[in-house]
Amino acid sequence: MKFLAITLIVHRPDPVTGVQKSTQDRFREVLDNALLAEELGFDGFGVGERHERPFISSSPPVVLSHIAALTRRIRLFTAVTTLSLLDPVRAYEDYATLDHLSGGRLELIIGKGNGAAQRALFHVTPEDQWERNAESYEVFRRIWRQDKVTAATRFRPGLKDAEVWPRPYQQPVRVWHGSATSKESVDLAARYGDPLFSANVTHPIEPYAELIRHYRERWEHYGHDPAGIAVGAGTAGLYVARTSQEALEAYRPVFEGTLAFQKQAGLPVVFETLEDFVERSSALVGSPQQVIDKAHRYHEQFGHTVLHLHTDASGLTGTQHRDSLELFQSAVAPVLRKDIPDPPFDWAPVLPASPVREEPARV
Structure with missing residues (x-):
């Protein structure tokens, strides 16, 4: 099993202290967490994309490029690239550039994105968002694979023998499809034989398991080998301590602060108590053995x-946050790596067997 640390770069007051960092300090925290993830042995670091409050993750290519310059090993993920909102030509240019600068460490998780405010910002409607997502992905993947592209499109000007630069480093970049609540993203992933990443953060397990079962069915419907299926899944929270009592005591203020924020913001509340949250959500809160059993x-x-595990402290102190990540990597990850297989592909740049390519630029 592989492990990602991700951030959506939420920018709001700390759920426990009520203190809100400056925008610059919040970005600095993201960079520090990326360095910590590489230091502790995580396999990937992901940055979300949102274009509305309370997020400041509107430009993941910029953030990931900075992280690429600071790191050497860890793979760089988007979580997710909102292709329904983006021009696929411009998205390709940004991500192909980032892929070269990182030496082929880029992986994308794409999706239509959530939120009415960001849809309004980009003039995307609930009626056309899925068609936009599918069209953008078709154009994006063709640009990555073809030197010249001709495409009749509805949501951007058509392309005729278009050349888009730079040409790719990875051939092609691996694209995962983010899945939260709808079958459209699941079907798109299965149609193209791409891996699926389940959000798995808001509800109990059942609706996510149903979508993953549907993905497997559609994968075979489209004629792909079931051995090639790869699925990723998120978690709703993390705190690992030596005992369950210590974990619950430390995490309770975080949960209660987040619950108060959800109610104040008028967001739907799924788990009313910490005990219910730990029992029925995907959160990994408890002793190492409890976390292993739940995984x-x-x-x-x-x-x-x-x-994937959230890399933000989100109300924990800096010491609590680091201690939890260290304990996860020392006592939980080795067991899960041994018990659960890796994805059915190399965790490395997707490069052709020949000819030999020049060394990537160092940043």
């Missing part, structure tokens, strides 16, 4: 081989 229960339903 296995989810794996039985999902068959996933990649797991």
Whole structure:
């Protein structure tokens, strides 16, 4: 099993202290967390894309390029690239450039994105968002694979023998499809034989498991080998301590502060108590053995081989946050790596067997 640390770069007051960092300090925290993730042995670091409050993650290519310059090993993910909102030509230019600068460490998770405010900002409607997402992805993948592209499009000017530069480093970049609540993203992933990443953060396990089962069915419907399926899954929170009592005591203020924010903002509340949240959500809060057992229960339903963990402290102190990540990597990750297989592809740049390519630029 592989492990990603991700951030959506939420920018709001700390749920426990009520203090809000400056924008610059929040970005600095993201960079520090990326360095920590590489230091602790995480396999990937992901940055979300949102274009509305309370997020400041509107430009993941810029953030990931900075992280690429600071790191050497860790793979760089988007979580997710909102292709329904973006011009696929411009998105390709940004990400192909980032892929070269990082030496082929880029992986994309794409999706239509959520939120009425960002849809309004880009003049995208609930009625056309899925068609935009599918069209943008078709154009994006063709640009990545073809030197010249001709495409009749609805949502951007058509292309005729278009050349888009720079030409790619990875051939092609691996694209995962983010799945939250709808079958459209699941079907798009299955149609192209691409891996799926389940959000798995808001609700209990059942709706996510149903979508993953649908993905597997559609994968075979489109004629792909079931051995090639790769599924990733998110988590709703993380705090690992030596005992369950310590974990619950430390995490309770975080949960209660977040719950108060949800109610104040008028957001739907799924889990009213910490105990229910720990029991029925995907949050990994408890002793190492409890976290291992819960990861296995989810794996039985999902068959996933990649797991993402939120890299933000989100109300924990800096010491609590680091101690939890260190304990996860020392006591939980080795067991799950042994028990659960890796995805059915190399965790490395996607490069042709020949000819030999020049060394990537160092940044």
